Amino acid sequence: MSDLPFKYRRLPGRGLRNRGLQFFAPGRCSLWVGPDHLLSVTRIWMNEDYKRFYFRDIQAITLDKNNSAPLRNWILGTFAFISFALFGVIGTHSARPWSPAPFIAGAIIGGVFMVLLLVNLLRGPTCNCKLRTAVQIEELPSLGRIRVAGKAIAILKPLIEAVQGEISPQDIVSGIAQPAAPRRTLLETQKPFAATAQPPPHLLPPATGGLHAALYAVVLMDSAAGFFKHLYPAWHSYLLVSCPLLIAVCGLSFAAVIRQRRHAISKSVARLTNGTLWGVIAIMMVLFVYGIIARTLYLMQHPGRMPTHIDFYLMPWFRQLSLYTDCVEAAVGFAGLGLTLLWMSGRRISSTASAAPPASTPPAGPQP
Amino acid sequence: MLACPRCQSPLPEAYCNNPLLLPCPACHTPIRTQVFPACFAPPAEGKAGETILVEGESGCFYHPAKRAVAACESCGRFLCALCDLDLNGEHICPACLETGRRKGKLKQLENRRVLYDAVALSLATLPLLFFWPTIITAPCALYVVVRRWNAPASLVRRGKWRMVLAAILAILEIAAWIAVVYFIWIARTLIPKGGHR
Numbered sequence: 001m002s003d004l005p006f007k008y009r010r011l012p013g014r015g016l017r018n019r020g021l022q023f024f025a026p027g028r029c030s031l032w033v034g035p036d037h038l039l040s041v042t043r044i045w046m047n048e049d050y051k052r053f054y055f056r057d058i059q060a061i062t063l064d065k066n067n068s069a070p071l072r073n074w075i076l077g078t079f080a081f082i083s084f085a086l087f088g089v090i091g092t093h094s095a096r097p098w099s100p101a102p103f104i105a106g107a108i109i110g111g112v113f114m115v116l117l118l119v120n121l122l123r124g125p126t127c128n129c130k131l132r133t134a135v136q137i138e139e140l141p142s143l144g145r146i147r148v149a150g151k152a153i154a155i156l157k158p159l160i161e162a163v164q165g166e167i168s169p170q171d172i173v174s175g176i177a178q179p180a181a182p183r184r185t186l187l188e189t190q191k192p193f194a195a196t197a198q199p200p201p202h203l204l205p206p207a208t209g210g211l212h213a214a215l216y217a218v219v220l221m222d223s224a225a226g227f228f229k230h231l232y233p234a235w236h237s238y239l240l241v242s243c244p245l246l247i248a249v250c251g252l253s254f255a256a257v258i259r260q261r262r263h264a265i266s267k268s269v270a271r272l273t274n275g276t277l278w279g280v281i282a283i284m285m286v287l288f289v290y291g292i293i294a295r296t297l298y299l300m301q302h303p304g305r306m307p308t309h310i311d312f313y314l315m316p317w318f319r320q321l322s323l324y325t326d327c328v329e330a331a332v333g334f335a336g337l338g339l340t341l342l343w344m345s346g347r348r349i350s351s352t353a354s355a356a357p358p359a360s361t362p363p364a365g366p367q368p
Numbered sequence: 369m370l371a372c373p374r375c376q377s378p379l380p381e382a383y384c385n386n387p388l389l390l391p392c393p394a395c396h397t398p399i400r401t402q403v404f405p406a407c408f409a410p411p412a413e414g415k416a417g418e419t420i421l422v423e424g425e426s427g428c429f430y431h432p433a434k435r436a437v438a439a440c441e442s443c444g445r446f447l448c449a450l451c452d453l454d455l456n457g458e459h460i461c462p463a464c465l466e467t468g469r470r471k472g473k474l475k476q477l478e479n480r481r482v483l484y485d486a487v488a489l490s491l492a493t494l495p496l497l498f499f500w501p502t503i504i505t506a507p508c509a510l511y512v513v514v515r516r517w518n519a520p521a522s523l524v525r526r527g528k529w530r531m532v533l534a535a536i537l538a539i540l541e542i543a544a545w546i547a548v549v550y551f552i553w554i555a556r557t558l559i560p561k562g563g564h565r
Contacts, residue, residue, distance in 0.1 A: 004475060008524045032524050036456070041524055046487045048522055050479045059407035062373040065389060065398040130373050134411060146389070153402050164405045172384045175408030176370060 008032035008039060011155060013148035015141030017042055029142045031152065033159065038131075040140065051138065053131060055163040060132040061156070063149050068126040076117040082327055083110035090320050102320060109324075123147075207263035209344040212273060215252040216336035219276065219329055221245055226326035230319070250284070253277040266343045272336050279332070283325060290318065370407070372399055417448030429461070440464055481523065484516035488534035492541070506541035509534050 010032055017027035027042040027049070038058070040051040087106025091099070129143035129152075143149035161167075222245040229238045253276045260270045370379045377394035379401065389398035417434030420427055426436040428448035436446035442464035453460045456476060460468070468474035491509035495501035513535045521528070 004523065010524070030524075039524065041522075043483075046483050046490070048481050048483060050481075050523060052476070057406060058404055060370070060401060060403045062402070063389070063400040064373045064392075128373065132407075134406070150387075157402065160404050167385070167403060167405045167408075169381070171405065171408060172381045172403065176381050176384075178408070 006035050008034050011038075011142070011152045013142040013145065013152060015144045017141050029140070031140065031142050033155070036163070038156065040138070040142075053133060053138070055160045057133045058131060058156075058160050058164075059134065061153055062130050062132065063127045063143075063146060065125055065127050065146065068144075069120060069124070072120050073117060076113050076120065078331070079328070080110045080113035080117060082331075083113060083324070086324055086327060087320065090323070105320065204262065204264040206347055207259055207265040209265065209269075209340050209347065211252065211256050211259050212265065212269055212340040213337060213344070215249065215256050215273065215276065216333050216340060218245060218248050218252055220333035220337065222249060223326050223329035223333055226322055226329070230323055230326070246280070246283070249276070250280045253280055266339065269336065269339045269343055272332065272339065276332060276336065279328070286321075294318075370401060370403065372397065373401075374399070415449035415452075417450040442468070478523070481520060483522055484512055484519045485521055485528065485530035485534070488512040488516070488538075489530045492534040492537035496537075496541075502541045503545055506538045506545070509538040510542070513538065 010030065013031065015029045017029050027044040029040065029042050032039040032041060034052075036055055038053040038055070040053070042049045042051075083106055087102045087109070091102030091106065124145050124147045126144055127146045127149055129140045129149045131138045131140055140149075143152050222242060225238065225241050225245060229235050229242075253273060256273045257277055259265075260273060370384060371377060372379055372392040372395060374397045375392060375395040377392065379392070379399075383390055383399065383401050384403045386400065389400050391397065392399050417428060417431055418437075419433055420435050426446050428434045428436050428451055429445035430451050431448050434448035434450065437449050438447050438452045438459040439445065440447055440461040441458050442460055445461055447459065447461050451461055453462060453465055455465070455474070460474075465474070465477075469477045472478055488509045491505045491512060495505040513531050517528075517531060
């Protein structure tokens with residue numbers, strides 16, 4: 001059965017390696033310990049990519065704390081609050097006679113976000129963990145939590161020291177004091193991941209941000225159309241407006257994701273765009289499933305009649321769900337547009353600063 | 369030289385092997401650095417082949433003017449110090465290394481595997497969501513199971529339970545389709561056209 005003479009032992013932690021269009025199926029990373037090396041496994045679809053780091057070659061393991069955990073807490077907390085507040089307001093004002101259904105729906109949706117928030121809090125702060133050898137610096141996404149990374153280092157340290165020997169404080173002092181050998185810079189040593197030969201983000205040309213701005217503008221328009229429909233339920237041409245807008249959001253988010261793969265843009269905008277595309281896909285799937293269920297129910301209630309003119313907005317559940325998605329869309333639209341405009345203004349300032357000649361240098365050409 | 373992983377500014381020795389997260393002196397990001405002796409070891413120098421001075425000495429297969437220092441453990445060719453590649457204690461020539469990497473004979477250099485067990489299981493399970501695609505995917509899953517039964521699985525996860533499960537599901541789906549076709553055929557045969565029996 002086994003084609004190897006030894007067994008790998010798994011290190012704690014798992015993470016995602018998300019690059020460009022791989023957000024549909026990001027590489028799932030894990031670390032395994034072999035007899036003389038550390039194996040980094042990245043599973044993408046039905047493939048597994050391997051990278052071996054021999055214990056004799058590992059120079060350092062570094063952690064730097066990042067703000068990913070607090071950001072997730074804020075996002076999940078906001079969604080939980082919106083869910084509780086929105087369904088609470090709907091339940092208090094709209095249902096005649098009084099019904100517990102909106103409160104239950106709000107508790108379920110908000111509860112999911114609260115559970116995710118609690119899990120995120122319990123897992124602790126996040127970090128970027130990197131492993132350094134003489135020829136590369138490799139990020140280890142599976143060690144994305146400080147606690148997990150600490151456990152992994154505690155396991156790896158004796159194994160590496162068994163091969164390389166222990167390092168004393170005097171060695172560190174003398175090693176730092178000695179003049180550094182001509183070593184390649186970080187930029188040169190950071191190799192792209194073998195599976196996707198893509199240059200690192202700082203080597204990509206900067207994106208203009210126009211496509212992202214257009215995407216979030218359309219998201220806001222779609223959200224506004226949804227709010228308008230809630231205010232004026234008799235607006236029958238709503239579908240004629242919302243369907244093209246939803247398709248436009250889908251197309252623009254897909255194009256924006258491709259654009260940000262080939263051009264540099266701020267990390268927050270890139271993440272929000274990935275999330276937007278996921279959200280649009282989820283909304284379309286929900287609409288598809290909901291449409292099938294609604295038509296089936298209609299056929300069961302009205303046998304022999306074709307369900308061609310179902311107004312989904314007459315169904316209270318759909319109305320509440322769409323109000324919820326409209327709120328989320330508005331939040332995403334405003335956040336995305338704000339972040340993109342910030343990126344565009346920052347880019348404009350930096351480009352004018354680099355284009356302008358230094359104040360002390362006299363102009364090269366003759367003055368008119 | 370030790371540097372902050374975030375801002376690349378140099379770090380003093382107090383930051384090395386400290387189990388606590390200390391703020392970087394330049395960017396104030398909390399960092400932890402675990403270093404090992406290889407960090408301060410000088411880079412290994414490459415060896416050049418020695419020229420043959422005494423007549424009758426064995427020469428390298430690739431550089432006949434250079435003295436042979438080892439024989440390739442794969443093909444047996446004599447190798448000079450330049451061509452002698454150390455692969456975890458084994459002496460390999462560049463040609464054997466390349467062939468081994470390409471054909472997957474050298475397990476130490478294998479960097480990708482296709483998980484056929486996962487392919488088969490996906491073919492057998494995912495189309496069940498809509499059922500009708502299983503008329504195509506169930507035979508495909510069965511084919512993958514039969515054709516790739518002996519293909520190497522993941523380096524780290526062992527066992528063939530995915531293959532077995534995929535085979536069982538595929539057989540059940542095929543049986544279900546045969547039953548559906550049989551009942552439709554029976555219904556068409558027993559009920560005459562234009563009315564009930």
